[in-house]
Amino acid sequence: MKRERQISNAIALVQARRKAVGMPVSNIPTKVTDTTLYIVHRADGNANIVELTNDDTKKKVGITNFDGNKLAKGRDAVIDSIKVSVAKGGLALNNVDWVGDKVSLTKELAGAELQLIQDNVILFSIGLSDLSLSNDDDNYRDIASTPFLVAEKPIKWVLTYADGVSIAADAVDGLFIKIECRAIQAIQ
Numbered sequence: 799m800k801r802e803r804q805i806s807n808a809i810a811l812v813q814a815r816r817k818a819v820g821m822p823v824s825n826i827p828t829k830v831t832d833t834t835l836y837i838v839h840r841a842d843g844n845a846n847i848v849e850l851t852n853d854d855t856k857k858k859v860g861i862t863n864f865d866g867n868k869l870a871k872g873r874d875a876v877i878d879s880i881k882v883s884v885a886k887g888g889l890a891l892n893n894v895d896w897v898g899d900k901v902s903l904t905k906e907l908a909g910a911e912l913q914l915i916q917d918n919v920i921l922f923s924i925g926l927s928d929l930s931l932s933n934d935d936d937n938y939r940d941i942a943s944t945p946f947l948v949a950e951k952p953i954k955w956v957l958t959y960a961d962g963v964s965i966a967a968d969a970v971d972g973l974f975i976k977i978e979c980r981a982i983q984a985i986q
Contacts, residue, residue: 811876811944812984818946833983835875835947837862837955841884841907841975842965850955850977869949875981877921877945879938882912882929885974896976898937903927906965912977914945915954921945926957938980947981 809828838861839850857865869875884907885894907926914921922945929939947953955977959965 812874829985831983833981835863835979835981837864838974838976846959846961846963848957850957867952869947871950872986873949873983875947875983877941877979877981879940879980880929881938881978882926883976894974906959906963909960911958913956916947916951
C-alpha cells in the first residue's frame with residue numbers, strides 16, 4: 799500500500815511539474831521509476847567556469863547516464879536529492895577513491911558553486927560545501943524545489959569557482975567531481 803501511494807504521489811508531482819512548464823498532460827499512462835542521474839567530470843580548467851555537460855557528452859556507464867546534454871524522449875525527471883563526491887589520489891577514473899566529506903574538498907572546490915540550468919532557467923544553485931556532507935553512501939542533500947527536467951531540452955551542469963580561482967590541470971586532489979542526483983523518472 800505504501801509503494802502504491804508513493805507511485806501515485808510521484809505521478810501527481812510529475813504531472814503538476816509538466817503543467818507548470820506548459821507541457822500537455824496526456825491520458826497516456828505514466829510509468830515512474832526511481833533512478834540516479836549522474837555525471838563524473840574533471841574539475842580542473844583555466845577559467846573559473848567549467849561546463850560539465852554539452853552536446854558532445856556521451857553516455858558511458860560509470861561516467862554519466864546523460865547522452866548529449868538531454869534526457870531521452872518521453873523520459874522527464876524530477877530531482878529530489880543530490881550528492882557530490884571528489885576524487886582523491888589518482889589521475890585516471892579507474893584509480894581514484896571517491897570521498898564526499900567537507901574535509902576532503904580542496905579550498906577551491908569548497909568555495910565553488912554547482913548550477914543546474916535548463917531553458918536558461920537556473921533550477922538550482924548550491925555551494926559544493928553544502929553538498930559534501932559525509933562519506934555515508936546514503937547522505938544525499940534534499941532539494942526542496944524538486945527541479946523538473948524536461949526530456950529533449952538541453953541541460954547544463956555548471957561548476958563556478960570564485961573569481962580568479964581555478965584548479966590547475968596537474969592537480970591530483972579534487973581533480974574529478976562526481977554528481978549524483980536521486981530522481982523520479984516519468985516514462986511515457
